[in-house]
Amino acid sequence: MTQAPTPTADTVRRLVRSLLKDSTPGAGEAAGPEVRPVAEGGGHSTWWVGTRHVLRLAGDRAASSRRRREPRLRDLVRPHVPVAVPTSVAQGEWAPGLAYTLDTKVPGGSAEEHDVSAVGEADLAGLLTGLREVPVRQAEALGVPRVAPRSLERLRREAGRAAERLRAADEFDPARLQQLTSPAAVQLAAQPGGAVLVHHALTGEHLVISADGRVRGVLDWTATVVGDPAEDIAGLALAVGSPAAVRAATLAGYGARPCLRGLWLARCDTVIRLAAGLEGRDAVPLPLLRTRLLRAWEAILLERVTELRDEEPDDAEL
DSSP, rough: OOOOOOOOOHHHHHHHHTTTTSSSSTTTTOOOOOOEEEEEOOOEEEEEEETTEEEEEEHOOOOOOOOHHHHHHHHHHHGOOBBBOOOOEEEEEEEETTEEEEEEOOOSEEEETSSOOOOHHHHHHHHHHHHHHHHHHHHTTOOOBOOOOOOOOHHHHHHHHHHHHHTTTTSOOGGGGGOOOHHHHHHHHOTTOOOOEOOOOGGGGGGGTTTSOOOOOOOOOOOOOEEHHHHHHHHHHHOOHHHHHHHHHHHHTTHHHHHHHHHHHHHHHHHHHHHHHHTTOOOOOOOOHHHHHHHOOOOOOOOOOGGBBBBBOSOOOO
């Protein structure tokens, strides 16, 4: 397999110089627009271009397929959600077989920089509601894959093993996982017929938050699938904390079962990933993995999973 080239500032500058020559002041100068990687030390796949644009570069052919699909998917999603979705101003290939999109920048910071306010939680509720309203058949026609729900029981067992490793490192008390019993994990299985459009990457860096705590936009729709809505509730738990995630999901009309399922997906994931990070098997920085674990394990009122009744899956008191 041919090794993908590593994008450099010169590569990016040459690419965007002609794209922005008519729309960006100074872009016609020899130096070209100012470019810098969004995340220092990463794979340099995302770059700021001046003050108004973001360039995203795919690193392999699978990512290129998702990158090419993304503009059409965002057009499908945009009318249904109350927050901004980036608009592409150009797309093509930055290297043979490797796609790029040049997008408008959505103003604001990330959820790692700003807390979400009560009004921001309503924005998140609108996002979850809107995703549920996107026609699944139209999304699948664009190539969005359908993904089966994960087994919470299998995840619980894996988290249990990871928790023991974290105990040895004095990072986590495995007794906390005992709240999720095997019967409860089975009870919180995803319900048939509940598949919706799922962003599947609602991390803090992909939520654009204003200084007043409003959610102004959602970035990076390349991981989107048709599947379990609890995955997005879990993502919000990692990004903004479990209480805010559950409140937003409740406002969006989700009942106790999907809220608790999302909560425990997030909690198990954070235990597993922190253990992997300590062993050098996760590229996310350890401080962020620890922060996500703390957010996911914040206490919420809706904790008594064993009281859910099969005949009334979404009527438990929140």
